[in-house]
Amino acid sequence: MRRMTARPANAHQARLLKLLRDGGPSSRAQLGDRVDLSRSKLAVEVDRLLETGLVVADGLAASRGGRRSHNVRLAPGLRFLGVDIGATSVDVAVTNAELEVLGHLNQPMDVREGPVAVFEQVLAMAAKLRASGIAEGYDGAGIGVPGPVRFPEGVPVAPPIMPGWDGFPVREALSQELGCPVMVDNDVNLMAMGEQHAGVARSVGDFLCIKIGTGIGCGIVVGGEVHRGTTGSAGDIGHIQAVPDGRPCACGNRGCLEAHFSGAALARDALEAAQQGRSSELATRLEANGRLTAVDVAAAAAAGDPTALDLIRQGGTRTGQVIAGLVSFFNPGLVVIGGGVTGLGHTLLAAIRTQVYRQSLPLATGNLPIVLGELGPKAGVIGAARLISDHLFSPA
Amino acid sequence: MRRMTARPANAHQARLLKLLRDGGPSSRAQLGDRVDLSRSKLAVEVDRLLETGLVVADGLAASRGGRRSHNVRLAPGLRFLGVDIGATSVDVAVTNAELEVLGHLNQPMDVREGPVAVFEQVLAMAAKLRASGIAEGYDGAGIGVPGPVRFPEGVPVAPPIMPGWDGFPVREALSQELGCPVMVDNDVNLMAMGEQHAGVARSVGDFLCIKIGTGIGCGIVVGGEVHRGTTGSAGDIGHIQAVPDGRPCACGNRGCLEAHFSGAALARDALEAAQQGRSSELATRLEANGRLTAVDVAAAAAAGDPTALDLIRQGGTRTGQVIAGLVSFFNPGLVVIGGGVTGLGHTLLAAIRTQVYRQSLPLATGNLPIVLGELGPKAGVIGAARLISDHLFSPA
DNA sequence: CTGCTACGTTCCCCTCGAAACCAAATCGGC
DNA sequence: GCCGATTTGGTTTCGAGGGGAACGTAGCAG
Known part of the structure; x- marks a missing residue:
């Protein structure tokens, strides 16, 4: 098929395309409710979008007590x-x-x-x-x-x-x-x-999205827009100091959050625990796979292994300490936890929550949900x- | 005189008023260069502003090779x-x-x-x-x-x-x-x-403004706009943990930045140093005034008192630690230090800079000025x- | 006096919004 | 089941407003 060639000619068309993207097929009337345009202008712009092929007619909607509306939708072939x-x-x-x-x-x-x-x-x-x-x-x-x-x-x-x-x-x-x-x-x-767009942060203007994977980072959304910072490095919280004079980090400093908790750090800790005989659960898994990852720690924790649980709790506490500072500073309306370690689930979440609610100001945490992302990978x-x-x- | 009764009738007039506020008396042509309006529309809106009295004629400007322009300015009586x-x-x-x-x-x-x-x-x-x-x-x-x-x-x-x-x-x-x-x-x-508006942060879109007075706080500007947070508590960095298990703070936690460095904390530390005989300079000042404030510490430091210098350096280091985290997170284009303790001057600034440049990511600090505010009180x-x-x- | 430049104004056309108008569906009463 | 009242969706008409370009005006230089 022919690929998308046209682009919206003006801000109105852009707005309409985004409404159709986020709201699905809609009638002109529905679009009119969500955009500040006269009905005549709206009709003109929709017609132009239909001409470009970006938008296509999508049949009649069911009546809601009056004349049925003609729906339009984004071109179904767009990918x-x-x-x-x-x-x-x-x-x-x-x-x-x-x-x-x-x-x-x-x-x-x-x-x-x-x-x-x-x-x-x-x-x-x-x-x-x-x-x-x-x-x-x-x-x-x-x-x-x-x-x-x-x-x-x-x-x-x-x-x-x-x-x-x-x-x-x-x-x-x-x-x-x-x-x-x-x-x-x-x-x-x-x-x-x-x-x-599609997860837990719909309709939240200011929020933080903490991604804990191999490393650890933070997406910052201010007024619905991603804040990228002056050099594009905003949200790089992996090297915030979590433990004074803590573990050496690849960045050259000591005690960085990422050195103490992240997918990589967790795997290292698990390996150490297994080798030192502090966790039979982890040792078994090490023997079976030849290596250990966050997934193994999650499984061991699910099986009730106290060492694994401890590792997760400690990591959550460290992460929570840093997040607590960010919450005091930024005062978000929501904190989302995601990334590879989401498998650690509510043990991790509980540790983070405890720490944040303890350390941040009540005014900032009073109505602050801290939740796992709902979209996973x-x-x-x-x-x-x-x-x-x-x-x-x-x-x- | 009659007080300001009129308000701009539309966004164009609002824009023009702000241009006149920030740029001083201007001709219609100069306004036209800075605003996206046709000359005709501009003339209409300026005339309307003149009618309201918010704006008044301000004589003819010198010629720049052609017809002289009629300047307009904001009403001189506005206060x-x-x-x-x-x-x-x-x-x-x-x-x-x-x-x-x-x-x-x-x-x-x-x-x-x-x-x-x-x-x-x-x-x-x-x-x-x-x-x-x-x-x-x-x-x-x-x-x-x-x-x-x-x-x-x-x-x-x-x-x-x-x-x-x-x-x-x-x-x-x-x-x-x-x-x-x-x-x-x-x-x-x-x-x-x-x-x-009038100080070091002109023309910087994203910056942090750290105010160290009796307490300690941080103004956050994103894209030219102040970020106030979901509950209005954004920037409340005084209770971010700077020292794990540090001093008890009025907020109930331990090790808050504010408990370790602020006008109040500095005065306490100075008093202690004077009473313990660690600084004759401070002791003299205590005797003279009956109390000690940040001003005394600044004076003692200026006189070369090592204890006072130490207090300032240590405070700067603590503050720098917290700022380093904020810089990594927010990636500002400028950090301004202000508030009552600006009297501590470059000793403080140097300590903060050292710590931030050491602890934050090079990408975030590479081109990051950390300066004292230039407007003082x-x-x-x-x-x-x-x-x-x-x-x-x-x-x- | 004659270009030349910059500033401001006038005029015309197009755009857009508001409201009236037209169209198509449901609902209710007999 | 028919018919009008009601509700909702879409189109046309009309007038205000804004942009662009032509035009008029004021200063400077030679």
Whole structure:
């Protein structure tokens, strides 16, 4: 099929496209309720969108006591690619224009293999999804990388855990390969956008989204918009000091949060506990798999292993200490916990909550929900799709 | 004279008023360069503003090679009152419409005496300024209080250091007394607005403004706008844990930044040092005045007293630790240090800088100026005047 | 006096919003 | 079951408002 060529001609059309994306098929009347336009102007702009093909008629809606309305919807053939590059795995998904996930693949992969190898993988996965029949092509792609990004250019800058990517023109390269527009952002920001679009953070203006995976980061949403900071490194909380004179960290300092709690730190701690004979549960799993990850700790904790539970609680407490500071500072309306360690579930959440509620000001915590993300691994790819759709659904 | 009765009728007029406020007297052509309006529309709106009396003709400008332009300016008789209520003193200033300070008074006062007593004081100071002839009346007033504020209503909420103020209708009460519109905000936010308007933070979109006075707080500016948080307590960093299991704090926790460094903590430490005979310089000053404040420590440090220098350095290091975390999280383009302890000057600044540059990520600190505010005690009152002018120069 | 430049105003056309108007469905009464 | 009242959705008409360009005006330089 023909790929998306048109772009909204003005802010009104952009607004309408986003309403159709977020609200699904709608009548002109429904659109009119949500946008500040006269009915005549609205009709004109909808007609123009129909002409471009971005929007198509979608039949008559059921009557609600009067004349039935003619629904319109976004072109059903539009397809966005959402890519979430983690430290140790890649997620690729295809969505329609309403950002519903039509297909989703995950593959282990080491980001340190560099952009060329990773892109090969991503392109193969995108091709596989296309081959499965859910997409005839891609109208745009969003991609998240585990490090700071110079957002306007779509280029990673000084990413600690993916040194080979520094300055690599991710946006340009991927756009060339895929033949469609591409936007790049930090993976944590995309997770925040995902939970904002389709998860627990719907209708919350200011919130924090803590992603605990191999590393640890924080998406910051202010007034509905992602805050990226002056150099694109906002939310990089992994190297905030959690323990004075604590463990040495790869960054050169001591006591960084990430050195004390993260997927990587947890795996190290679990290994140590197993080898020192402090946990038979973990030792068994080590013997079975030859290595230990956060998943093993989660399983051991679920089986009631006290050492595993302790590791999780301690990590949660450390994380909670840092979050408590951020909550006092930022006064968010919601804190979302997500990322690979969500499997640790409510043990982790409870430890974090306890610490935050104890340490932050009552005024800031009084009405502050601290919850797990509800989209899991889909948050990142949905956020990525949302990123590119926000871009494409804006005036050219 | 007649007080300001008119308000801008639309967003264009609001924009023009703000341009005249920030840029001083201007010609229609100059305004046209800074606003996206046709020359015809611009002329119409300027004429309407002239009719309302908010704007007046200001003679002809010098020629720049062609026809001379007719300047316009904001009504010269407009007067704003800026009030900055600190924990231990009150600042009151009068500005013209361009927010230039025409008169400024400061008086010691304990905020814990409650709103009624403080208001009496403030009104007396406002009357004194008016009596001096610089104002015939006030067109609006901005007021800063040292605690969280429910911004839309202008009411303090659960302020720790001013318990008698909780829920007191500051905005309404003051508006009644002064007979003009009033806006209320946290004092730290106003300091940030002041430095943004007329100080070091001009033209910086994202910055932090750390105010170290009796307590310690932080104004957060995102995209040029003050971030107040969900419950108005954003920036309340005084109770972030700086020292695990550190000193007990009035808030019930231990190791809060404010318990280890602030005007109050510094005075306590200085007293202890003097009494323990660790500093003859401080002991002399204690004997002379019967008490010690941050000013004494500054003087002792200036005289080379090692204990005083040590106290400042240690405080700066503690503060720097917390700021380092905030910088990693927020990635600002500038950090401004202000408040009562600015007298400690570069000793303090150096300690803060050292700590932040050591602990934060290079990407976040690489191009990050950390500077002292340049407006001193005027920052708060200018910010207050700016707050009310922003309000009055917006469509009703 | 004659260009030249900059400033301000006038005129025309297009856009947009509000309201009247037209169309299509349900509901209720007989 | 028919018919009008009611409700909801969509279209047309009309007038105010705003942008662009042409035009008029005021100062400077030679």
